[in-house]
Amino acid sequence: MPPMHWTDAIVESLKSHDVWLIPYVPDAITWQVLSKLEQDPAFHTVPVAREEEAIAVAAGAYAAGKRAAVFVQSSGFGNTINSLAQLSQAHKIPVPTFVGMRGGLGEFNPVQIPSAHPIPGFLDAMNIPHYAPMVEDDVTSYVDGALELSFASRMPVAVLLYSQLVGAKRATS
Amino acid sequence: MLRPDGIRALLDRVTDEPIIANLGSATFDLYHAQQRDANFYTWGAMGMVSSIGLGVALAAPEKKVYVIDGDGSLLMNLGSLGTIARQNPKNLVHIVMDNQQWAETGGQPTHTSTGTDLAEIARASGIAHVIRVASLEDFEDALDHAVNEDGPWCIVADIEEHGHGARPPVSVEENLLRFRRTFTD
DSSP, rough: OOOHHHHHHHHHHHHTTOOEEEEHHHHHHEEEHHHHHHHOTEEEEEEOHHHHHHHHHHHHHHHHTTBOOOOEEEEHHGHHHHIIIIIIITTTTTEEEEOOOOSSTTTOOTTTTHHHHTHHHHHHHOOOEOOOSSHHHHHHHHHHHHHHHHHHOOOOOOEEOOHHHHHOOOOOO | OOOOHHHHHTTTTOOOEEEEEOTTHHHHHHHHOOOOEEEOOOSSSOOOOHHHHHHHHOOOSSEEEEEEEHHHHTTTTTTHHHHHHHHTTTEEHHHHHHHHEEEEGEEEEEEGGTTTTHHHHHHHHHHHHHHHHHHHHHHHHHHHHHHHHSSSSSEEEEOOOOOOOOOOOOOOHHHHHHHHHHOOO
């Protein structure tokens, strides 16, 4: 049996972990998932103006007894750091964060590269686990595992979505 | 109007509703006014308290949710006002204690001291109910509306800064878990 499309695999993993609130800043990569979440009554999506808001909205939902996951693009990931550190890590609030990774194979915009490449290093320096499924066969196990890790230990965990999995954005698209 | 008086006025009007307090003086003054499990004290992530409150309000639509913000903090997260307006949570009451300064770092004047009007920004962002007050009496009157009528509300209160009480001995993790249990138990 062929694996589920990576977007469906993420949707199903979020459902199986009772994730409900989805704060996000959209991008072409994560929108492939977000557009499905927006149509699915199991989720409440919250477009925000800036990435750190997304972390804080997710933290608030968890503080009130619900589960949330955040979607952002690599170019704005840096905006999440203060909230990840001083809310999610300091208060031990689980915030699974999906990052649409630009700056890799097929990248047409040179400014995406210096913001995306340091992200694994930022995450390592912050002691935030991060995982990057590169093929559809791995998406369910990686995302299930990341969500379990985040909620069981009440910590932020990042899932990095690279072009090897999601396809490169085209300059003309 | 002084911040501790405003906080006491709020506490007089709630029972077990959640209150999320901004880092520094709002957290300190709320703790000293009344320790409650439904108080969520923040210590960092400056500017995020309105976003945290939005997350709480969306997750718990059956409860009125109160946020005590500050002018320096809200200036860091003005986009939050548009995000709140777009979600339009009827149960969110966003109180901004505007002392026109970054009080925790030495009292440097913020932009509200030179004319930036956070109530006008909230209104222009699309928040349904925005009130700006300068006296305790007017603040209490605004609170009476916000407590009893659908929001979202944004109450911007001009306050005089007279300092705050000592740093309270709160475990941030324990505070989160106690706060969360007020929703899940």
